[in-house]
Structures are given as C-alpha cells and as structure tokens.
Amino acid sequence: MRVFWRNGYEGASLAELTSAMGINRPSLYAAFGDKETLFRKVVDHYNERHACYVKEAVLEPTTRRVVERLWHGGANLMTGRGNPHGCLLVQGALASGEAARTVQRDLTAHRSQGEAMLVARFHRAVTEGDLPSDADTAALARYAASVLYGMAILAAGGASREELDGVVDLALRSWPS
Amino acid sequence: MRVFWRNGYEGASLAELTSAMGINRPSLYAAFGDKETLFRKVVDHYNERHACYVKEAVLEPTTRRVVERLWHGGANLMTGRGNPHGCLLVQGALASGEAARTVQRDLTAHRSQGEAMLVARFHRAVTEGDLPSDADTAALARYAASVLYGMAILAAGGASREELDGVVDLALRSWPS
C-alpha cells in the first residue's frame, strides 16, 4: 500500500512492490492477481483502515463538527508518520497514460463517493435546521472536499501537520454555523 | 504540453508525444533534448501562458480581489475547453517512481513559488492595513493555495466550470474583508 501511496499506480513497479512485500513475483500473482487487482485491494484496505475518518466525520451531530473532523482527520492521515504524505485516492492515479485510465477513473469514483456522503449529510442538516433551507448542499460538499484535496497536495509537497491544521482553522472560520 | 497535462510526466510516452507534435523521435530530441528537458520547457511555457493568472492576481488592489481573481482564474484554466481538466503543476507528477523524482520535486518547487508570491502579497496587505496586523500571512497563503489545488483535483475528476465557481463563491464568503 505504501509503495502505491508514494509512487502512484504507474510509478510503482512490480520489482519495488515485491521487494517491499518480501515475496517474489509468482507469489504476488498467486495471492493478489495482477497489478491492477492488487491496487484495487490496496484501495479497499486504504478506505477501510485509513480513510475511515470520512465515515466517522459524517456521524458528528452538526455540520461544523462534521467538517472539523473531516479536515483534521485528513490532516492527520496525510501527514502521518510511517506513511507517505498525501492521500492515496488523490495521488494514486491523478493523471496517467491510457493503460491506467481504468484505475484513474476508479479513484475518481471513490472520491465522488466521499463527496456524495457529505452531500447526504448536509441534506440531512437542512432538514434538521442545522443548515439554512436554501443551502446548496452539493456546493458545500464540493467546497469541503476541495479544502481536503488541497491539503493533500500540500502534504504531498511536504507540508507538516501544523501547517495543514492552520489551513483547517482558516477554513473553519468561514463555515456557516 | 497537453499530453503531459493529461497523462502526467510518467504516463506520457515518447510515442504519444511525437505523434501529438507531428514530428518523429530524432527531431524531438534534436529540438528539445530528452524527455525531462522537454517537460521542463513545457512547464515553463505553461507557467507563462496558462498559469499567468497567479501573477495577475497578486496585482489586484485588495487581498479579497487577489483571491477572487486567483480562484476564478484557476477555475477558468482548469476547465478550459481544448485543454485537459486540472492543473499541470498539480497532476504532472504528484506521485511518481524514483526515475521521475526530480521532476516531481521541480513541480513542488513551482507550486511553492506561487504560494510564496501570495505570502509576499499578503504581507504587503498587512502593511497597507488591508489585513489585520496579526494575520498569519503564511497560513492565509496556504489556505488560498489549498482551495486552488482542491479545485484542480475536482477538475481532474471532471468537475465543470460552474461547479468550481460554486466552490469559489463559498470560499470567498469566509475570506476576511
């Protein structure tokens, strides 16, 4: 997972993958199928064990608490020690050659799914009176996602946890509460 | 440029590059040097002719006008017809294998340079009284960049100009003015 996270799908060679896993090539193919299948399983693992802060965030009682947890959770994951900086769903295959188009689309779909969770949560907030009834829930979700993705780029460029937290503080200031 | 923009540095093959340029391989090498040199020249061209909205933005008289122009300019570039969606400086080499590490660092440096321009502009705004004297100019610049980069990810995933403009409107609401 970390090799894909750090190098992206295309930049991760079978040699580096097998070396990092401590197994040889036939074992990898027997256990995980081809490179694309392995990547998909990696993404699933990443979603369950690392990107789970999104699912947790939408459980918060107010939208302010939701985005607070979302953004700080992202800052935490994207600058975590022992893992590459940034977000696998963002840098795994943002731009790629024709061969990796399918995984590229797959990651886009995963990101859209996260945004859809936010839309649903914000929609609920409207019915609860937490957001004004004329709130553009889709736009709010895209904005929340935008800040999150932007932090992923900063992190990939080497930004620290503290720097990302500073971004979150500013973004929170403007959030309707 | 568009091939690199769409496929990223690693995902752009010499075959696709030469085909798009309408020349053959020896001509490309004679005119531009190797692939990495060509990419650098492409990035220079991109900075001058496409990412110039950043330089223009910092010329605006107030920080609010600066970020307004920055973000709308980004939304415009990242969803322009005839060009790939997104930003070359973001998706050109966000994560890569060891061979493209130098290019990757180069793009990070280019992004940092843009952020530095914002810091300098916000610093000036403090002296002019446009921003409060205790404003964290570096954090503001990172936030502004974060929104911009986030829009690049949304655009790379297919977001429309209107959707990005919606993000900008929300981001502007929270900007200190």
Add this chain to the structure above:
DNA sequence: CAATTATTGTACTAAATGGTACAAAATTAG
C-alpha cells in the same frame, strides 16, 4: 514415514520504454 498439495525461486517471454546511428531527403547557399 510416505504421498499429496501448496508454496517458492529461477528463468524466461513478449511488449513497451527512452534514446540513437545512419542514411535518405529536403533545403539552403554559392
């Protein structure tokens, strides 16, 4: 222990990668 099954290591394949040698062709200069 013996026999079967699963796992692993070596060595390979075909295709694609970035990069180049060299000669034919087109252009320019005299």
Add this chain to the structure above:
DNA sequence: CTAATTTTGTACCATTTAGTACAATAATTG
C-alpha cells in the same frame, strides 16, 4: 545547377515493464 547543410525516416539499441512456465522446496495430510 551544384555543393554544403540541415532536417527527416527507418531501423535499431539496451533496459525495463508486467506477467508466466516450470522445477525445486516446503508444508500438510493420511
């Protein structure tokens, strides 16, 4: 028109890519 020079096309190189055949080894089972 001829001669020198630049540009182009073809064909190649070494390396790396993802993926696999097959035999040796290890583990499991009766």
